[in-house]
Amino acid sequence: MYNSCNIIEHVIDTWEKLQAQAPLVQCITNSVAANYAANVLLAAGASPAMIDNPFEAESFTQISGALSINTGTPTTEQMHAMMISAQTAHKHHIPWVLDPVGYGPILKWRSDAVDALLQYNPSVIRGNASEISALAGRLTQSKGVDSILKSDEMFHHAQHLLTKTSCVAISGETDYILSNAMTCIVKIQGGSHLQPRITATGCALGALVAAYCAVAPVHLATITAHVHFAIAGKLAFDQAQTVGSFNIMFMDYIHMLDANLIEQYARIELISDD
Amino acid sequence: MYNSCNIIEHVIDTWEKLQAQAPLVQCITNSVAANYAANVLLAAGASPAMIDNPFEAESFTQISGALSINTGTPTTEQMHAMMISAQTAHKHHIPWVLDPVGYGPILKWRSDAVDALLQYNPSVIRGNASEISALAGRLTQSKGVDSILKSDEMFHHAQHLLTKTSCVAISGETDYILSNAMTCIVKIQGGSHLQPRITATGCALGALVAAYCAVAPVHLATITAHVHFAIAGKLAFDQAQTVGSFNIMFMDYIHMLDANLIEQYARIELISDD
Amino acid sequence: MYNSCNIIEHVIDTWEKLQAQAPLVQCITNSVAANYAANVLLAAGASPAMIDNPFEAESFTQISGALSINTGTPTTEQMHAMMISAQTAHKHHIPWVLDPVGYGPILKWRSDAVDALLQYNPSVIRGNASEISALAGRLTQSKGVDSILKSDEMFHHAQHLLTKTSCVAISGETDYILSNAMTCIVKIQGGSHLQPRITATGCALGALVAAYCAVAPVHLATITAHVHFAIAGKLAFDQAQTVGSFNIMFMDYIHMLDANLIEQYARIELISDD
Numbered sequence: 001m002y003n004s005c006n007i008i009e010h011v012i013d014t015w016e017k018l019q020a021q022a023p024l025v026q027c028i029t030n031s032v033a034a035n036y037a038a039n040v041l042l043a044a045g046a047s048p049a050m051i052d053n054p055f056e057a058e059s060f061t062q063i064s065g066a067l068s069i070n071t072g073t074p075t076t077e078q079m080h081a082m083m084i085s086a087q088t089a090h091k092h093h094i095p096w097v098l099d100p101v102g103y104g105p106i107l108k109w110r111s112d113a114v115d116a117l118l119q120y121n122p123s124v125i126r127g128n129a130s131e132i133s134a135l136a137g138r139l140t141q142s143k144g145v146d147s148i149l150k151s152d153e154m155f156h157h158a159q160h161l162l163t164k165t166s167c168v169a170i171s172g173e174t175d176y177i178l179s180n181a182m183t184c185i186v187k188i189q190g191g192s193h194l195q196p197r198i199t200a201t202g203c204a205l206g207a208l209v210a211a212y213c214a215v216a217p218v219h220l221a222t223i224t225a226h227v228h229f230a231i232a233g234k235l236a237f238d239q240a241q242t243v244g245s246f247n248i249m250f251m252d253y254i255h256m257l258d259a260n261l262i263e264q265y266a267r268i269e270l271i272s273d274d
Numbered sequence: 275m276y277n278s279c280n281i282i283e284h285v286i287d288t289w290e291k292l293q294a295q296a297p298l299v300q301c302i303t304n305s306v307a308a309n310y311a312a313n314v315l316l317a318a319g320a321s322p323a324m325i326d327n328p329f330e331a332e333s334f335t336q337i338s339g340a341l342s343i344n345t346g347t348p349t350t351e352q353m354h355a356m357m358i359s360a361q362t363a364h365k366h367h368i369p370w371v372l373d374p375v376g377y378g379p380i381l382k383w384r385s386d387a388v389d390a391l392l393q394y395n396p397s398v399i400r401g402n403a404s405e406i407s408a409l410a411g412r413l414t415q416s417k418g419v420d421s422i423l424k425s426d427e428m429f430h431h432a433q434h435l436l437t438k439t440s441c442v443a444i445s446g447e448t449d450y451i452l453s454n455a456m457t458c459i460v461k462i463q464g465g466s467h468l469q470p471r472i473t474a475t476g477c478a479l480g481a482l483v484a485a486y487c488a489v490a491p492v493h494l495a496t497i498t499a500h501v502h503f504a505i506a507g508k509l510a511f512d513q514a515q516t517v518g519s520f521n522i523m524f525m526d527y528i529h530m531l532d533a534n535l536i537e538q539y540a541r542i543e544l545i546s547d548d
Numbered sequence: 549m550y551n552s553c554n555i556i557e558h559v560i561d562t563w564e565k566l567q568a569q570a571p572l573v574q575c576i577t578n579s580v581a582a583n584y585a586a587n588v589l590l591a592a593g594a595s596p597a598m599i600d601n602p603f604e605a606e607s608f609t610q611i612s613g614a615l616s617i618n619t620g621t622p623t624t625e626q627m628h629a630m631m632i633s634a635q636t637a638h639k640h641h642i643p644w645v646l647d648p649v650g651y652g653p654i655l656k657w658r659s660d661a662v663d664a665l666l667q668y669n670p671s672v673i674r675g676n677a678s679e680i681s682a683l684a685g686r687l688t689q690s691k692g693v694d695s696i697l698k699s700d701e702m703f704h705h706a707q708h709l710l711t712k713t714s715c716v717a718i719s720g721e722t723d724y725i726l727s728n729a730m731t732c733i734v735k736i737q738g739g740s741h742l743q744p745r746i747t748a749t750g751c752a753l754g755a756l757v758a759a760y761c762a763v764a765p766v767h768l769a770t771i772t773a774h775v776h777f778a779i780a781g782k783l784a785f786d787q788a789q790t791v792g793s794f795n796i797m798f799m800d801y802i803h804m805l806d807a808n809l810i811e812q813y814a815r816i817e818l819i820s821d822d
Contacts, residue, residue, distance in 0.1 A: 030308075030324070031305055031308040031309075031324065031326075031579055032308045032309050032312050032324050033309070034309075034578075034579040034580045034621070035309060035579075035580050035581070035582075035583060035584060035747060035748065036309060038580050038747035038748070039746060039747050039791070039795075042744075042745045042746065042747055042791070043745060043791045043792070048747065049650075050578070050579065050580050050620070050621050051621070051650075051655070052579075052621055053621070053622060053623065053624075053657065055656075055657035056654075056655045056656065056657050056658065059654050059655070059656065060654060060655065063654055072324070073308070073324050073325070073326055073327070074327060075327065075349070075351055075623070076327075076351060077623055077624060102323075102325075106330075106333050106334060106337055107325070107330045107333070107334065108329075108330065108333065109327065109329035109330050110330065196316075197316045197317060197529070198313060198316060199309060199312035199313050199316055199322065200309065200312070242525075242526035242529050242530055243313070243316070243317045243525055243526065243528075243529045244317070244521075244522040244523065244524070244525030244526040244528075244529070245522055245523075245526055247313075247522075247525075247792075248522060248792040248793055248795075248796055249792065249793075250792065251790075251791055251792030251795075252790035252791065252792040252793055254791075254792075255745070255790050255791045255792070256790055304582075304598070305579055305582040305583075305598065305600075306582045306583050306586050306598050307583070308583075309583060310583060346598070347582070347598050347599070347600055347601070348601060349601065349623070349625055350601075350625060376597075376599075380604075380607050380608060380611055381599070381604045381607070381608065382603075382604065382607065383601065383603035383604050384604065470590075471590045471591060471803070472587060472590065473583060473586035473587050473590055473596065474583065474586070516799075516800035516803050516804055517587070517590070517591045517799055517800065517802075517803045518591070518795075518796040518797065518798070518799030518800040518802075518803070519796055519797075519800055521587075521796075521799075522796055
């Protein structure tokens with residue numbers, strides 16, 4: 001399996017596949033993230049297409065390399081498109097990523113939709129600790145879930161989600177990735193404390209996970225997307241410490257990533273799951 | 275009451291409260307402003323959430339520190355969400371800001387909606403001279419309103435709006451703020467002539483007014499938001515005179531504002547209202 | 549008629565008219581492009597308004613200097629607004645630009661809508677080689693159309709579209725413009741290979757074509773918009789070779805263009821159509 005040495009080689013290999021293939025990635029995302037996520041995918045080397053209406057969802061998902069679904073600011077039409085595209089992706093074995101933005105008891109409409117989407121087995125579920133915790137909590141309701149979990153502890157609960165998806169990514173100051181394909185949990189560090197001060201970075205990360213899923217196994221794709229973001233965030237912060245300039249440098253480093261930068265700056269730790 | 279000296283202290287105090295509390299601000303805004311307004315709120319220290327569907331509006335407004343409603347590019351679903359959220363805010367004494375973008379005889383659908391929203395007594399109405407003038411004109415129709423008012427004169431008419439709201443902010447080269455809580459009119463200068471050359475700056479300002487309303491009385495919140503924008507605009511223009519770079523520097527200074535910069539650059543004038 | 553010398557004078561004249569008149573341009577565009585296209589129009593000197601609901605479309609189009617319709621991420625309400633606004637523009641002789649994003653057999657809903665919009669005779673149809681080719685192909689179906697046309701060859705097919713519109717612009721590494729008002733085909737070079745790596749640049753170009761159509765004959769408007777973009781792209785790339793920084797410099801040069809820069813950097817070639 002993987003170790004801290006060969007995982008970097010796999011990440012580099014996955015990044016190179018993205019550059020070579022420039023996969024078409026359908027994104028059904030929110031109004032805040034649409035422009036930003038498209039620019040991140042283009043900068044990273046993928047081909048985004050924001051097809052989010054229910055009338056074209058089925059035909060477009062069929063020709064896509066991967067699908068990214070994000071519930072940030074859903075409309076009724078987008079909700080229908082999400083269901084159709086997720087079902088189509090599931091049927092045609094096209095990888096798809098679910099980013100359950102806002103999942104929880106306050107936002108019932110989208111949370112019900114996310115519950116329904118789980119039947120189509122997302123390849124990856126990506127969210128912050130609070131969203132993943134709420135989602136895992138629902139599925140392990142009988143055991144009860146602490147609502148003030150530390151993000152370090154929370155990945156134990158997240159493992160219950162692996163009955164619904166192949167891979168769970170919990171983004172935060174440190175990212176955790178759990179997958180049915182790995183016996184370990186992957187811990188990724190880097191980035192910058194400014195990233196949460198820029199809107200839609202998480203949404204764009206979800207879309208980037210989908211892009212990598214079009215060219216590699218989902219667990220490697222998820223790891224690579226998080227490493228890509230963490231390195232770009234770290235290098236951008238080295239050059240700019242205010243949000244406006246940081247955000248531009250971040251996009252620059254999403255674009256400039258290469259094998260050498262991955263080799264030099266990736267901070268991946270494999271921790272055993274006990 | 276306030277004078278030109280102690281008002282600065284109140285502004286600094288209000289800015290510090292925003293940093294300390296990072297309030298949750300619900301924004302129902304237009305497709306042009308969604309990303310930009312969210313980034314301005316994050317840069318300023320608040321926590322934006324663009325919940326704009328009618329199915330989650332009631333439950334989300336209840337947990338928000340403030341609400342910002344903007345009629346830039348409304349959809350039918352957003353219109354429903356606006357009504358529900360405004361009503362909820364009114365009922366639960368949550369401050370809310372109305373930015374009646376495009377109000378006037380040409381855009382009847384939104385103007386009718388804005389008229390209906392007034393029943394829920396927005397804490398603040400913020401707009402440019404033309405929008406405020408049209409809105410005030412409607413309410414003072416019997417007296418007639420000059421459609422080519424100078425912005426200097428217009429605040430007299432705007433005072434009629436104070437039966438519907440606690441505070442009126444007229445943004446332009448010079449900003450005017452009128453409030454039931456003050457006997458004077460507040461005049462704020464600064465900014466840059468480039469700001470109108472960047473889309474959604476006014477919309478983001480409305481959202482920032484809402485953010486400050488979550489932590490301070492509405493008139494101080496409104497003054498502070500306008501001072502925040504005016505200083506960031508002035509300092510950004512000192513460094514960049516073209517729109518792309520200016521916009522990045524503007525976001526940087528929204529982020530970098532502190533007590534010293536407020537002390538040094540705030541240009542607030544209190545003028546008696548006669 | 550035009551030659552390679554006097555065409556530059558016409559472009560400068562058209563650019564100056566835009567600065568002098570700052571025309572109101574209604575844009576019905578996609579969620580990815582809304583902010584970016586508005587900023588490009590403002591930077592270029594126009595006044596954008598993103599009125600995209602069916603309830604205000606008719607009254608607003610009547611007061612607009614030009615209309616830009618883009619089918620990137622349509623909603624049902626936007627589709628209705630497109631039909632109403634296109635019909636209104638046609639009736640009142642207001643120039644309008646059609647950017648048939650995604651036109652082709654995979655995206656049937658929008659393609660049917662685009663077919664219906666053609667009855668209102670867009671002043672300009674702007675798209676990439678694949679979209680224009682698909683659209684031209686449909687209209688010349690009996691002759692058959694090669695789906696792997698070179699962009700150099702494709703303009704011959706595009707001429708069939710001139711029964712539906714006065715002007716066709718095919719954007720790519722090299723731009724081609726065909727018009728009923730000219731016996732030659734106009735070839736414009738410049739720009740940067742980074743432009744396709746930034747989302748919504750094509751959409752913003754379509755909106756800019758509309759802006760120029762408000763102040764000049766459609767063929768000169770279309771040429772000037774493409775020259776404006778090509779010069780800004782070339783000068784931006786001279787200063788920044790990564791997508792984040794390039795995009796900011798691009799907006800700066802959209803803003804900074806002037807007669808001298810047009811004189812110095814415009815690369816326009818008039819080629820005979822045989």
